[in-house]
Amino acid sequence: MLHPDYPIVTERLLLRPATLADLDEMYAYKSQPDVCRYLPYEPMSREQVAERISGLWARTELTEVGQALNLCVEEKASGRLLGDVVLFWRNAENRTGEIGYVFSPDAAGHGYATEAATELLRLGFEGLVLHRITAQLDARNTPSARVLERLGMRREAVHREDMWFKNEWSDSAIYAMLAHEWHNLKTTADDRAPQRDQADAQLGELQGR
């Protein structure tokens, strides 16, 4: 079971369930063919986005295996909607989950997807106590693969032509992280934080700040 308190706050972002107030901004990117090229749906109409916001994407918690938690990602400073992310609860016995994300091209190149997806891993490993979290993508989706590598996920497989996807056979790549890897990453980051603060302070002194 996962019952997050909203909004989930990160350094630059707020993660929260969608409302119909998000419709215009969400439609603006979910209707773009380039954005949807590697997503398992076609560019959406305004009505389709509205229907999802009121239906599937309205979920605020995970209570059963098979459910998915979709969250909007908002820029804290401006309130702008940057994109949305999803955590799937896949299997109870194996304690597995899967993550996904889609961002507006206007928000690209700032690390927002990586920052938001880090929170999905935290929700999965620390909230749902999952053992393994995966991501599956079209092997040609390099920007998405780079997000997963920045997260510290491992490229475990490329399955040749295992998907009939948008009128062609496509290769899928599988990335994964295990719970102990997440906790090790966190420990390493926490250990480095004081050293980083000290280095920043020394740099500030050198620069006469």
Ligand SMILES: CC(C)(COP(=O)(O)OP(=O)(O)OC[C@H]1O[C@@H](n2cnc3c(N)ncnc32)[C@H](O)[C@@H]1OP(=O)(O)O)[C@@H](O)C(=O)NCCC(=O)NCCS
């Ligand atoms: C996949 C997708 C989210 C990647 O977006 P992105 O902007 O490349 O990813 P991030 O927001 O994490 O930004 C990372 C980039 O910002 C740069 N960056 C700038 N500031 C940064 C910071 N503070 N922290 C991390 N990265 C930063 C990184 O160097 C990186 O650029 P690079 O890939 O050229 O090295 C986006 O392309 C997308 O939404 N695509 C369409 C939907 C889709 O395919 N989803 C995935 C389906 S599997």
